[in-house]
Amino acid sequence: MRQAPAQDRGARSRDAILDTAGELMSRHGYAATSISMISTACGLPVSSIYWHFRSKEGIYVAVLERATTVLLAALPPAEVPGADVTQRLDAFLSNLAGAFRQHPRGVQLLLGLGVVQKDAGAAAMAEVHRYRDALVAWARNSVSSVFALRDRPEVADELARFTLRMTSGTAVARWFEPDVVLETEPLRVTLPALAAHHGVPVRGTPVEGGPGEDAPGEDAPALGVTPGTAP
Amino acid sequence: MRQAPAQDRGARSRDAILDTAGELMSRHGYAATSISMISTACGLPVSSIYWHFRSKEGIYVAVLERATTVLLAALPPAEVPGADVTQRLDAFLSNLAGAFRQHPRGVQLLLGLGVVQKDAGAAAMAEVHRYRDALVAWARNSVSSVFALRDRPEVADELARFTLRMTSGTAVARWFEPDVVLETEPLRVTLPALAAHHGVPVRGTPVEGGPGEDAPGEDAPALGVTPGTAP
DNA sequence: GTCTATATCGGGATAGAC
DNA sequence: GTCTATCCCGATATAGAC
Structure with a gap:
């Protein structure tokens, strides 16, 4: 069976196209990003891109999604x-x-x-x-x-x-x-x-409610950044 | 003397070009704004635009200036x-x-x-x-x-x-x-x-210093916009 | 699914009459 | 300064062999 590898290659190409398109569009903007730029950047020819996506707009929508x-x-x-x-x-x-x-x-x-x-x-x-x-x-x-x-x-x-x-x-x-x-x-x-x-009670911040601490503190509460942000 | 009207007309054309170019470029972005769009929007032909400005980039620089x-x-x-x-x-x-x-x-x-x-x-x-x-x-x-x-x-x-x-x-x-x-x-x-x-003393703000007024006022002070902005 | 080749259109820019 | 006509190139998109 050679179907599976072929499908896999297609999916990887699709991903590569979306990767480079996202990179280029976020840097140059949609209008300034041309299909040929995407083509040369990701190595695949223009018509392969059009095989995976109907149009330039289709690429954009897929990138957004x-x-x-x-x-x-x-x-x-x-x-x-x-x-x-x-x-x-x-x-x-x-x-x-x-x-x-x-x-x-x-x-x-x-x-x-x-x-x-x-x-x-x-x-x-x-x-x-x-x-x-x-x-x-x-x-x-x-x-x-x-x-x-x-x-x-x-x-x-x-x-x-x-x-x-x-x-x-x-x-x-x-x-x-x-x-x-x-x-x-x-x-x-x-x-x-x-x-x-706006009248929302907030504890530990410089609001007039709790005058116990007058100095908000030069240094931030130094709470460590929460781990696990990177999946 | 017909020079003065001619120069005046040229200056007004230049302004019109910059007006429409600024409008279009701020709305569509630089890359998506074409010379023909500017031409049809301001009424002047393409070559008149190129008489006033060297290139599309020149238009952009002039608009910025x-x-x-x-x-x-x-x-x-x-x-x-x-x-x-x-x-x-x-x-x-x-x-x-x-x-x-x-x-x-x-x-x-x-x-x-x-x-x-x-x-x-x-x-x-x-x-x-x-x-x-x-x-x-x-x-x-x-x-x-x-x-x-x-x-x-x-x-x-x-x-x-x-x-x-x-x-x-x-x-x-x-x-x-x-x-x-x-x-x-x-x-x-x-x-x-x-x-x-950051430790900067600020009077009249909801900081622990002056608890007299807690509400800075819902309505803006209605400070008039500075006149003379439009020459 | 991928490639070469090509059709078609619109963009930037220029020439030269007026 | 303004206009018509045009060149050249790159962009989108397609056709069809492999």
């Missing part, structure tokens, strides 16, 4: 195990930063960088919206769990938007300085401040 | 008149949000959205870096003035980066929801929190 799968697998869905708010927040931010560090291209693609409006067809844009919304929902559920905001959906929404905008901005900065990572410390400070500003 | 001029004119350079930290912060954020609201395309272009890496040539990328750096410098000087950080340049740098990343993220969000504006309230809350976290 796989990036979503990988990324959502890397993001524990809003369980946030810690008992303390600070611990849960650290776990959440650690997950976010870990995903950003390990799958930066996926983050860039899912946040919609790389496409601008009608570059791609309507179907592709709809997919981008879907995946982007999925990320937003994950962030909203996570912060809702971190700060116990079941009855304050507006606050959860604002905190999630705030977090994702910082993430987007950092992804943009990565275009110019590839070494940039998502800094968790500013978010660890500002998210509780935002929550407190 | 003009956006920088307009934007930096709309941003009072780090004077920040208020006596109180809160007042100065409000003025700063009001200026930033006003510029974002009135020149969103310029902000998008200067922040580097619309180009991804080597889309344009090396010269254009260098220009993007220059202009982006100018924006960063403006933000750093502004926050330095707001929080009196002459002797804490590191803190000024972090606050400026934080602010511009939020701005970048908001600009990205504008691709998907064109109505999105730069929200000043989260920044008004989080910037003092970040400053306080």
Whole structure:
């Protein structure tokens, strides 16, 4: 039987195409990434690419789909195990930063960088919206769990938007300085401040409720990053 | 003398080209914006565009240059008149949000959205870096003035980066929801929190110092946008 | 499933009349 | 300064042998 090896080779080619396409599209954007670039980068001829995918838009959709799968697998869905708010927040931010560090291209693609409006067809844009919304929902559920905001959906929404905008901005900065990572410390400070500003009780943060500790501390709580972010 | 009208017409054509090119490039990105799109959008034939500008890259550089001029004119350079930290912060954020609201395309272009890496040539990328750096410098000087950080340049740098990343993220969000504006309230809350976290004394913010007012006010101070932004 | 070869179209850029 | 007409190349996509 030679069918199995052939199928295997096809699947590996498909993966290779998606790998290089994701790399190139996240770096150059959808419009600036040509099929020939993908072809020369991954070694396979153009028509093989068209055998695996109907069109350029099809490649893009497939890249998005796989990036979503990988990324959502890397993001524990809003369980946030810690008992303390600070611990849960650290776990959440650690997950976010870990995903950003390990799958930066996926983050860039899912946040919609790389496409601008009608570059791609309507179907592709709809997919981008879907995946982007999925990320937003994950962030909203996570912060809702971190700060116990079941009855304050507006606050959860604002905190999630705030977090994702910082993430987007950092992804943009990565275009110019590839070494940039998502800094968790500013978010660890500002998210509780935002929550407190909306009247959400937050323990261990500089809010007027508990005057016992006046100094927030120069050093962060030094909670170790949660292991297990890398599957 | 017919020279004056002719020159005037040429200058107006040049402006029209830059207007439409800036609009299209900020919406579709550099690579996805074609000369023919610009031609049909502004009415002038392709060769007229090439008479005014050497190449597509030349158009892009000119668009960036003009956006920088307009934007930096709309941003009072780090004077920040208020006596109180809160007042100065409000003025700063009001200026930033006003510029974002009135020149969103310029902000998008200067922040580097619309180009991804080597889309344009090396010269254009260098220009993007220059202009982006100018924006960063403006933000750093502004926050330095707001929080009196002459002797804490590191803190000024972090606050400026934080602010511009939020701005970048908001600009990205504008691709998907064109109505999105730069929200000043989260920044008004989080910037003092970040400053306080670094040991910078901040008066009138929800830090343990002054518990008199806990609510900074739901409504914005309604500081008028600076006039004279549109020449 | 993979390759060579090719059709077709649109992009950037130029020539030269007016 | 503006227009028409054109060159050249690269991009998407397809045909058909292997």
